[in-house]
Amino acid sequence: MDYSEAANRISRKFAQGGQTPDVTKIEGKLRRLVDEFGVQPSEAERSVTSELAKEYNLPAPGSGGSSGAGGSGGGTQEKKIAEGVPGEWVTIEGKIVALSAPASASIAQSGIIADDSGAIRFVVWAKSNAPAMAEGSWYRIESAVMDEYKGVANLKVHSGTTIKEIAEDRSLIPTPTPIKDLRPGIGGVRAKFVQEWEANHERMLQSGLLGDETGTIKFVIWKEPGKEKLVPGAVYNIFYAQVDEFNGRLSLNLNAATILQEEGEIAVSGGEAAFTGAIVHIAPGSGIIKRCPVEGCNRALSRQNYCPVHEIQPKFVYDLRIKGWLDDGEKTHNVLIQRDVVEALTGISLAKAQEIAENNPLGMDEVFLQMRDAVLGRYITCHGREIDGRLLVNKCEKVAFSTGDHTALLNRAGGAPS
Amino acid sequence: MSTNARDMPRREGQFEREPARRVFAAELRECRYQFKDGEDEKSPTFVLLPSGERSNRIFIVGTLTEKTRQGEQNMFYRGRVVDPTGTFFVMAGSYQPEAMQQLAKIEPPQFVAVIGKASIYQKDPASAPLVSVRVESITVVDKDTRDLWVLDAAMHTLDRVDAFAKEPTPDILKAKEQYPTIDPSLFRKIAYDALAQIKM
Numbered sequence: 001m002d003y004s005e006a007a008n009r010i011s012r013k014f015a016q017g018g019q020t021p022d023v024t025k026i027e028g029k030l031r032r033l034v035d036e037f038g039v040q041p042s043e044a045e046r047s048v049t050s051e052l053a054k055e056y057n058l059p060a061p062g063s064g065g066s067s068g069a070g071g072s073g074g075g076t077q078e079k080k081i082a083e084g085v086p087g088e089w090v091t092i093e094g095k096i097v098a099l100s101a102p103a104s105a106s107i108a109q110s111g112i113i114a115d116d117s118g119a120i121r122f123v124v125w126a127k128s129n130a131p132a133m134a135e136g137s138w139y140r141i142e143s144a145v146m147d148e149y150k151g152v153a154n155l156k157v158h159s160g161t162t163i164k165e166i167a168e169d170r171s172l173i174p175t176p177t178p179i180k181d182l183r184p185g186i187g188g189v190r191a192k193f194v195q196e197w198e199a200n201h202e203r204m205l206q207s208g209l210l211g212d213e214t215g216t217i218k219f220v221i222w223k224e225p226g227k228e229k230l231v232p233g234a235v236y237n238i239f240y241a242q243v244d245e246f247n248g249r250l251s252l253n254l255n256a257a258t259i260l261q262e263e264g265e266i267a268v269s270g271g272e273a274a275f276t277g278a279i280v281h282i283a284p285g286s287g288i289i290k291r292c293p294v295e296g297c298n299r300a301l302s303r304q305n306y307c308p309v310h311e312i313q314p315k316f317v318y319d320l321r322i323k324g325w326l327d328d329g330e331k332t333h334n335v336l337i338q339r340d341v342v343e344a345l346t347g348i349s350l351a352k353a354q355e356i357a358e359n360n361p362l363g364m365d366e367v368f369l370q371m372r373d374a375v376l377g378r379y380i381t382c383h384g385r386e387i388d389g390r391l392l393v394n395k396c397e398k399v400a401f402s403t404g405d406h407t408a409l410l411n412r413a414g415g416a417p418s
Numbered sequence: 419m420s421t422n423a424r425d426m427p428r429r430e431g432q433f434e435r436e437p438a439r440r441v442f443a444a445e446l447r448e449c450r451y452q453f454k455d456g457e458d459e460k461s462p463t464f465v466l467l468p469s470g471e472r473s474n475r476i477f478i479v480g481t482l483t484e485k486t487r488q489g490e491q492n493m494f495y496r497g498r499v500v501d502p503t504g505t506f507f508v509m510a511g512s513y514q515p516e517a518m519q520q521l522a523k524i525e526p527p528q529f530v531a532v533i534g535k536a537s538i539y540q541k542d543p544a545s546a547p548l549v550s551v552r553v554e555s556i557t558v559v560d561k562d563t564r565d566l567w568v569l570d571a572a573m574h575t576l577d578r579v580d581a582f583a584k585e586p587t588p589d590i591l592k593a594k595e596q597y598p599t600i601d602p603s604l605f606r607k608i609a610y611d612a613l614a615q616i617k618m
Contacts, residue, residue: 281554376533402569409609410610410614413606
């Protein structure tokens, strides 16, 4: 095999996307796969290509190079699931790993199909008259369409698609993805159930936080016959969960996932963090707020005591919080400070704030103003958990003047000018 | 072809707030060059510090020594905030009603913390350019906070001066081009003098 030619071919594919992979590195990887591990040259090329694609977070480019001119223009190419690009017609072979209840009468079947490269959600339109597929069986699906629905790749089976059951009986063992690397689509994790949240919707069976060594992610299980709750504190291998994105945040929908409990233990990264800086902004919605009293809701109410879910709630409960920005001169951190910390920091207790809110002509605004004047521009250190780029502060202290720092800086400034 | 799926509006990366730079008055007043990062109407405007760092927002703590109300229809407040190295000219107009109300309430002299955006303007082509700070927020603070800020500003100034002497970033190269007569090691001396003014 001519390694340098293959390496150049791979690098050209990425060069089109504006990336500049290291050709000698590619060549080395190919050589290693072929010489040392006896991999077929075409397979080596494919695997190096998809490894690079993953590295650059790109959908894998079509395996054009080595497989030759397979399909003519507009035809469908046989693909691995992970290589599909939205907008393409594809033919794939895979195993049905999950079936879920169709969301609408125009859908005959929906679920998740997987091969050893990955997994994708599929939808079979009722109009397609396709044969029903069974969970656990392998199928060859010809001329289906890859597209994107709510930012997640999807395989559509329409009337022009042919489905054939094939004799395959391999079990697929997907490798779990570190939580911080999850992307919208279908994903698997090995994670610990670190925190259970109250279900805030009647259709919800359970929600909470899963964590691994790299981070945490919210999950949800909707009520459905046969669904069971997870056990807090247990470690699970979760395959084929749906990774959704909402407002830039990811969450896992476990309804169609395969969940296996295991014995191991995971040192969850709690996202513990501490930042020191000056408070440079206090956002609206800080100060004293009203929360929805419905059990498990706790949402902040509008001025008219309106909860987005439970409507008017005259029997609200008061709470204190500060939403703001802590700035160290290089980076600004979004912080959310909870009640007891707000009380300590501002010297205004919840009872005092409530008294001000109910008796001052400015009402709740007066609490905001007093708290702003008490903390804005002050140097503090905040400790807490960082979730989705926001620090949930559970402890904080004012920075004290340090003569040690002062002397050190004097020495540094007084040192010989460079 | 069904490329439409790709054209769906997708959210851009998460919003990053511009950090508030710490800079002494003696350095800020030397700024002559400001630029916009990007073509968009809402792209941030930056003032280039002579020590080679761009600043959109700044955080200063000093003594408000003077404030004046100006204008009839379009009323605004001007103020002078003094640090150990010089004077910041701050202003808050009707586009910053919250800042204007805060400034209106403060009776000088007081230690104040100011978050704002620096900009360079000239009264007329003949006069010298002036750097002023449009206030986003101003609050009364204590002397401890002022002293902490002097340490903070000195540290960041020294960091910038040290970086300037090392590997040049695009902003450092730009600063060398825009401020050929300014030697940033001058700001090391200024930082030292500022630190020396803090009484133990």
